[in-house]
């Protein structure tokens with residue numbers, strides 16, 4: 001797969017991966033520490049934690065499949081397109097198409113390439129807002145999967161109400177995967193009765209972001225029971241490890257930590273907006289734990305200057321429609337303040 005891993009610098013403030021800058025909750029790390037030799041020696045059993053996750057999401061347990069990070073869920077949906085390939089009017093098999101709405105999380109394209117699908121990219125709008133009309137226009141009889149993101153990465157913008165449902169209705173031969181990696185920050189989800197009525201809608205969730213479990217790799221797919229059963233058949237039986245399961249069980253109990261972290265992120269977003277306003281940098285109001293702003297033609301120079309001062313940011317200039325844009329994680333308020341001081345300095349040195 002062609003996903004390019006961003007550079008990592010030891011000891012730097014990592015604001016380039018949309019990670020949780022506080023780390024997981026204290027009770028979660030205690031659960032990991034309590035993990036013992038016997039538990040390490042046994043193949044993981046997810047039944048109890050799946051039931052708990054389903055309860056936390058407000059659905060029945062057979063609507064949920066835990067995954068090795070949401071990334072595994074994204075790949076599993078792509079694998080599904082290999083089964084029962086699209087057929088044209090003459091009965092001939094067509095190469096499956098996977099629709100990606102730009103700018104999009106790069107892993108979608110990597111998954112589509114991995115299964116040999118034809119990637120159909122919906123070009124970005126000028127303002128980077130989601131276009132339902134143009135996404136619907138990209139659907140053909142060969143469409144087998146549509147990746148949608150709510151809120152979007154890298155823009156932080158929400159998916160308009162009803163858009164995923166309309167796309168799923170237009171493409172009954174396809175899965176429509178709504179990636180809700182940042183749902184804890186937006187407070188919005190498609191998980192609920194809608195998934196019962198539209199079995200080709202699949203929601204992807206992760207515990208990497210708001211719960212701070214990115215290093216342990218745990219996410220979930222949520223859909224109609226029949227859809228989950230079909231997707232589960234494409235997955236290896238023990239892809240989520242026992243340590244991640246122990247951590248997830250603890251993390252789901254710690255509502256206070258989640259609420260605290262989301263509040264920190266919301267406050268941090270406002271600090272970033274204010275910074276952007278002060279410096280006349282256009283930005284996109286975000287519903288996620290990061291903010292995208294347009295730094296200008298020398299975005300790379302700014303990102304490099306911040307990195308030299310110990311703050312890692314993501315230059316998004318390579319992403320369609322995002323020339324000159326920088327994405328910055330909005331996590332713990334103190335971290336954001338530190339980063340903005342560094343950026344202030346970097347901007348000042350750019351001016352000379």
Ligand SMILES: Cc1ncc(COP(=O)(O)O)c(C=O)c1O
Pocket residue numbers: 017018068069070071072105149152153179181205206207208214217218219
């Ligand atoms: C939109 C989106 N989906 C999925 C993921 C991956 O989630 P996980 O770490 O659970 O694999 C990310 C991570 O950055 C993301 O931004």
